[in-house]
Amino acid sequence: MTRRPLAFTAPLIAATALASCGSSDSGGPSGEEVRLHVVTAFYPLQFATQRVVGGAEGVSIETLASPGADAHDLELTPRQLASVSEADLVVYSARMQPAVDEAVAAQAADRSLDAATVADLVEHGDDDPADGPDGHDHESHEGHDHHEDADGEPHEGHDHGDEHADSHDHEDADSHEDEGADGHEGHDHGPLDPHFWLDPQRYSTVSEAIAEDLAALDPDNAETYRANAADFSAELQDLDQEFMTALADCEHDTLVTTHEAFGYLAERYGLHQVGITGIYSGAEASPARMAEITREVAALNVPAIYAESSLGGDLAEVIAAETGTEVLVLDPIEGITADSPGADYLEVMRANLTSLRQGQGCA
Structure with a gap:
């Protein structure tokens, strides 16, 4: 600046x-x-x-x-x-x-x-959620130990040192203009x-x-x-240490959410996010996407699907009704309302952790 x-x-x-x-x-x-x-x-x-x-x-x-x-x-x-x-x-x-x-x-x-x-934003999710989660070997994730670095060190790919603390001169603000105004163009794997x-x-x-x-x-x-x-x-x-400890030993690591807001959380704590809709909330899920997610939830015996308190759980409820899964709240904390499961960021994050421990079958 x-x-x-x-x-x-x-x-x-x-x-x-x-x-x-x-x-x-x-x-x-x-x-x-x-x-x-x-x-x-x-x-x-x-x-x-x-x-x-x-x-x-x-x-x-x-x-x-x-x-x-x-x-x-x-x-x-x-x-x-x-x-x-x-x-x-x-x-x-x-x-x-x-x-x-x-x-x-x-x-x-x-x-x-x-x-x-x-x-230091990274790409998560699919450019086109309707393409479904094909190409991800989710089954290979189930039941493994996600936290070899449970001492609190960041996972590979998370260099959280202070190299950014004095580097925000903000000349990079337009460095992605060639990706399109919404950041969705030019990414093979997904938007930032x-x-x-x-x-x-x-x-x-x-x-x-x-x-x-x-x-x-x-x-x-x-x-x-x-x-x-x-x-x-x-x-x-x-x-961070609370999350590391609580999610270190979970039966399931496939995290099915109504929209792909939880990529950083999933990456940090050894989970694999599968979003019904993409990075940006409010998108419609295509019938093909709904069918693909339903098949994956059934195949992996996923016990819970996570809806957001601010968006309602209609999409999650549809899939849950077909697969017999539970619907839990996972809040992306874009705002705090009377419906939020806490009064501030820290409270809502801890409420999210409670949901994750229940839904992922954590010891």
Whole structure:
């Protein structure tokens, strides 16, 4: 990010007006001057920013995506566009929300943190979910020990060191433009998966990057931001170890989900994700895809299919009715609502772990 001095003149009136128009003003001062206004694109970025800011004075955090709405399909209002333009920092993730990508490129390219470049996104899922999961030898996965590295070291392919902490100058934000605006073109195996926060290690790396950008903008609170990020990272390390331990010995590793949001979680903890629909929620499953998943669930004797509390379980219920499997909730944590199985990211992740232990037959 190109640094600029902290804008001490950002008016509270503007932040308050913007918060009333579809965004949520999720933290910051009340009745005092807003010295630093941060716009986050959706809930996981909001939560990480809140944890990093902590009790630092004069910081306002606004979130663009409304709870319960599909974050991928966000359309920005004129006032939200103005908020992006006026923010001291915009925290977003490229290819997660096309409308936000466009707004940042046009109005805040030099005042943004792209979590996608920090989290080192990889490909998960199928370009065309209707093609089905052919070509994956799922049966070879069942019943094996997934966690030779159960001491907490990342699995092969997960280099979660701090090499990204200072490398997010964001010139890479458009490096995938030749793949298509939605990131779906030019991939033989699948689109880049934006759901990095479901891997606590990647999420920790992003939170540390947020702290560094805030520290550069607000040097007076730099020590606070870095200390808060370290505390949050420690909590995420504990969460990661809980998952490692709880999922180390499971009878089944095929993870059937309503959409392929759980690739990082599956990869991190030795599971194999099979999505009824693709990376982006809201897609329709073709009859061919439904039939293919139904056959695979029956052939592998998969005991559970996971639906999302925010999307309903219609697709999962159809397959479950034909195969006799159980439907459990696995939440991608794109937002927190009254239907979420927890009040924040950490609570929902632990609720997800409970579902996974039950559904995968873990000891």
